[in-house]
Amino acid sequence: MMSDKYDLQAVEAKWRAEWERPRVNGARVYAWNPTESRDTSYVIDTPPPTVSGYLHMGHIYSYTQTDLIARFQRMAGKNVCYPIGFDDNGLPTERLVEKVRGIRAADMSRADFIKICHEVVQESEQDFRNLFSAIALSVDWALEYQTISPHSMKTSQSSVLDLFNKGHLTRKPQPSLWDPADRTALAQAEVVEKEMPGFMWDVNFGLEGGGTVTIATTRPELIGACGALLIHPDHPKAGELLGRNAISPLYGVPVPILADEKADPEKGTGIVMCCTFGDTTDIEWWHQHGLPTRVIVDHSGRMTDMPEFGGADWPSVDLEKAREAIAALKGLTVKQAKTKVVELLEAAGVLGVKQEVKRMVPCAERSGAPLEIIVTPQWFVKVLDKKAALIEKGRQINWHPDYMRVRYEIWVENLKWDWCISRQRYFGVPFPFWYSKRPGEEGKILAAHPDDLPVNPLVDLPRGYEAHEVEPDPDVMDTWATSSVSPQINSHGVAEGMMIDPDRHAKLFPSHLRPQAHEIIRTWAFYTIVKAMLHEDKAPWQDIAISGWCLAEDRSKMSKSKGNVVTPHSLLEKYGADCVRYWTATSRLGLDTALSEDVLKIGKRLTTKLWNAARFVGGHIADLGDAPTTPKADAAAGLVTGALDKWILAKLARTLQTATDENAKYEYADALNAVERFFWDAFCDNYLELVKGRAYGDVGGEADKASARYALFHTLETVLRLFAPVLPFMTEEIYQGLFTARHDKAGSIHARGYWPKAEDMVIDEAAEATGDAAVAILAAVRKAKSLAKVSLKTPVARLTVAPGPSAPADVAALLAPVKDDLLFAGGVQEFAVVESLPEGGEALDTDDGAFRILAVLAAPAA
């Protein structure tokens, strides 16, 4: 039995709880079955949301799109493995914790800080669980993981150990991107370019043997770190300068003048200085020309006292003056130092023109601080030597939409740095390494034994060593170093010799689908491909589905600062999960979508219509029990005899075909559209009106009525299943309410294998043509009434039908099987099929051009 009104809140709460209870053969509806083989599985590499973020519409948008795919695959018969995880380690979480608790990691013990991180993370994870449950994600909660859990740490450390053993991981002091605010190294992907106003100064260097040379620089504070001057070989002054030494101002350091094509003769004076390190070009020159390393900025972004200055590698022609400059600058931030150096240069009379320029400054994505390039020992995954192989791996994956692959390839082609995975932070996965202090092997890297993972080198020891013999590696991994093994965290294995459960790994890796957003193609997708390739020379997934962003209604980005953020909770409360899911289902993969209340209202209209149509059908099929089998079998058994009934079943079969094909291609929006059109146009607007005469017993006999009831039964049941991935709550409520006999057998409408089957459907082409004709003529009759501005109830005294331009051969024979239904639905009193319409009266063509009709309306009732 169904109530008149759909009680949204109560129904959603009921099924949320029910789906988590063991129901189908003792298992939960969405449970993955670990005993089955890989052949029947469908494995999803779900994005673990970063718990440091706040809940926004984007989460609903992208996670629901994945859920639509998961639900289809499950209903279509796959053993779906749909895990969920939380990315809770790393710098983003540390920053969140410092903010919400008003503390600083640097002010407390490492252990205390980590403890607080765990607390904050718990609260945040519960918010996500509630949201995901509210929108009915069909994830298997038994597969939940955290990237900071011991299991994830073990997987992540196994990964690093495997890369180390295979020679893909190196640790050496080399120039690294450094965030002086958070005091940690960063990877290329965490850099954002910000346009900042600044100045370019001309500065005069002296020349050995007399004279001066003028360079242009935006970073005069680095003059002390200068190792050479560069000039383009075609520069007019190249001839006189090349081969000579310049003398840096303030410090008096002799530096060679070298030729390089990369020194832009159009920029500034056309002569630049190369320092340790102003930018990435400096690093190239430093490598290429074998320049000395001259460090003058420390890890906190302040000027050092340059202890090596004055030595053999760092000579000066005027040590005393240089020491004055060093003393004046020591301890200043880079920014303060810039001002001071300019003053000193001015006082020394070597400062030339100052020009205002806008420049792009590389900054840390998280802290926003301008980056320095500092030489520190860091762990790098070697990727620069593998660009071609990485692009090839990307091409083995099906990208949806395909053009997103280009973004990946462009990123790989433009890589400038190996992947730096070490961070000088606290809340993360530690490296499973120590450095030996044993005499004779000082500095040797000692790796943990795979069986001992996870290890904390600050507490644990490498096999065979005493505490006093080792120095632990103090760093933690970047959060991407762990999230990049999300498929392996779920599959419980990384590589040969690094397996927790080889059987499970073989079943779950590679996964079938990676869903994710496009802005992290260069990070998460890229890093995951790197890991899978280096560990097992595999692509990590078969398909990758890229979702777009959820924009505000005006198509601008939602952001707190703009105040245009719509929270998921307000929408869920107002419209319910089914309507919100409907909104996400209407836009395809890859496209950004504006949040639209209009679309939500359409969803509302659809669910209301579905509820009411089901109430109507329910009234006519209640006593059928589970006597109906399948449309095909019931038709073959002579239970479905009406032409219109065969017509709606044929349209249903075609709709199923489209919906199945589109869903299999991840085109859930096209699938939904096909089902919606069938439900609204064919079923509600036409079939239900045409079938009422027989359903209520006003037309035909018992067999005709039974035929109608069987067709109503099958059509509604199938439509519910087709809508089930998009509207899980309402379809379950109706299904459990009306199809109780079937529900006893199998459980939830969302159960595995519940997608309708093409082989159970039946298409009768003759009946289809007859039904199409009935629908076209009914529409023309309605149009005649609408044009006459009368009620649709107004009877038609006489309806005459003649062949139109594209008429079928025998109109009378075609219409015969539906004549009674048609006349009843149209309120027609007298009916005739003729060769051509009589003169006079307003004839109408049907939309398909098959017929011309003349409807003479009865006088309206008084």
Next chain:
RNA sequence: GGGCGCGUAGCUCAGCGGUAGAGCACUACGUUGACAUCGUAGUGGUCACAGGUUCGAUCCCUGUCGCGCCCA
């Protein structure tokens, strides 16, 4: 500066070689026994612009302009 995507009815979008589609909005009519959270019908577009290919272009090619994103 490079790459990618997008510009179709007032709005949100589909179509992608053969006389322009849907929903919303708007207008008119209508409470018909599932539904007024409704029904039926209608109005509405030189498919951003300019060239080219073709018998024929919204659809393919080239260029221009505008918007968005990614990367320098």
